[in-house]
Amino acid sequence: MPTILVTGALGQIGAELVPALRARHGADNVIATDLKVLPPGGAAAAAPYGHLDCTEPHQLHEAVRRYDVGTIYHLAALLSASAEAAPQLAWSVNMSGLYNVLEVARGYGCQVFFPSSIGAFGPTTPRDATPQVTVQRPTTIYGVTKVAGELLCDYYAHRFGIDTRGLRLPGLISYVAAPGGGTTDYAVEMFYHAVRYGRYTCFLSAETRLDMMYMPDAIGAMMDLMAADSGSLRYRNAYNVTAMSVTPAEIAAAIARQVPGFAVDYEVDPVRQAIADSWPRSLDDSAAHADWGFAPRYDLEAMTTDMLARLRSKLAAARSR
Ligand SMILES: NC(=O)c1ccc[n+]([C@@H]2O[C@H](COP(=O)([O-])OP(=O)(O)OC[C@H]3O[C@@H](n4cnc5c(N)ncnc54)[C@H](O)[C@@H]3O)[C@@H](O)[C@H]2O)c1
Numbered sequence: 001m002p003t004i005l006v007t008g009a010l011g012q013i014g015a016e017l018v019p020a021l022r023a024r025h026g027a028d029n030v031i032a033t034d035l036k037v038l039p040p041g042g043a044a045a046a047a048p049y050g051h052l053d054c055t056e057p058h059q060l061h062e063a064v065r066r067y068d069v070g071t072i073y074h075l076a077a078l079l080s081a082s083a084e085a086a087p088q089l090a091w092s093v094n095m096s097g098l099y100n101v102l103e104v105a106r107g108y109g110c111q112v113f114f115p116s117s118i119g120a121f122g123p124t125t126p127r128d129a130t131p132q133v134t135v136q137r138p139t140t141i142y143g144v145t146k147v148a149g150e151l152l153c154d155y156y157a158h159r160f161g162i163d164t165r166g167l168r169l170p171g172l173i174s175y176v177a178a179p180g181g182g183t184t185d186y187a188v189e190m191f192y193h194a195v196r197y198g199r200y201t202c203f204l205s206a207e208t209r210l211d212m213m214y215m216p217d218a219i220g221a222m223m224d225l226m227a228a229d230s231g232s233l234r235y236r237n238a239y240n241v242t243a244m245s246v247t248p249a250e251i252a253a254a255i256a257r258q259v260p261g262f263a264v265d266y267e268v269d270p271v272r273q274a275i276a277d278s279w280p281r282s283l284d285d286s287a288a289h290a291d292w293g294f295a296p297r298y299d300l301e302a303m304t305t306d307m308l309a310r311l312r313s314k315l316a317a318a319r320s321r
Helices: 014-025 057-067 080-085 087-108 141-160 185-196 215-227 248-256 270-277 286-292 300-320
Strands: 003-007 030-034 049-051 069-074 111-117 164-169 171-173 199-202 210-214 244-246 263-266
Touching: 003 014, 003 057, 014 030, 014 215, 030 057, 057 069, 057 087, 069 087, 069 215, 080 087, 080 141, 080 270, 087 111, 087 141, 111 141, 111 215, 141 164, 164 215, 171 185, 171 215, 185 199, 185 248, 185 300, 199 248, 210 215, 210 300, 215 286, 244 300, 248 263, 248 300
Parallel strands: 003 030, 003 069, 030 049, 069 111, 111 164, 171 210, 199 263
Antiparallel strands: 210 244
């Protein structure tokens, strides 16, 4: 079976995607790579692990050749808030990285997964039930790289026959690894602070409505999309996917139902608020349902129950160490 290569594997998504891929395809068939050094005891991304900078084409070529890679999950990127703080670096990592991945895929015939984002939309996009095909004029460098990335994937699919597949992911909520500098990081922080301190100061306003998804649903969606029958996929840039459209106040209320006394106050960060205000409030993901059977399992209540239980045991285990 051809090997799977994951770039940016030590991030929030990779920390859960790599173990899930290894469980399905066998540990030796999934090569986790990142710019970062593997932390000692980092079980989730343990060997096979390699250092790989996706902006260096020869490193990608070498890894794909050496491991006989058939599929690349290209996760390496700067996220929205980090990208806005370093736009030139974001362009280099997000665009050169994807271009190098697509070029190596062209050379070796690899299948490619590209994670786009709700950030690929902008203030002139319809904000409610945002269609699969619509205006994409983002006002962030992150969004610019995601739209350009979607177009590049489409181009490689149609021009060179590369099997590119992508998702426009919403904010992802998870307990395994910390989020990496996105605008929806508040949602993860809120859960951690609820369990640790019983209170949280949120950097987005209470009524900022955005799409979210629990990480197990996101991992399931990525793997299902990559396993889907190629002929049923109408879109090669990225599919809208979502599991819930929620505000900080609604997440806080769901947590407070299970953590009595949990309190949130709001100190709005203008940079991240402006990013959030340029994004959709809810996506229409009917194309993903129709084409490859996307079906998330967690709504806000189910996610809150699972997140709190997992976080409590994680933090208790850390304390007893
Ligand atoms: N997490 C989310 O909520 C979310 C939502 C939408 C889309 N996405 C997309 O999913 C992908 C992964 O997101 P994540 O949350 O895991 O991000 P993350 O920031 O947690 O992880 C990204 C990883 O990429 C690595 N990296 C950075 N530069 C690199 C380089 N030059 N070469 C190799 N690795 C490099 C980092 O070290 C990091 O481990 C990104 O493309 C992101 O835009 C994430």
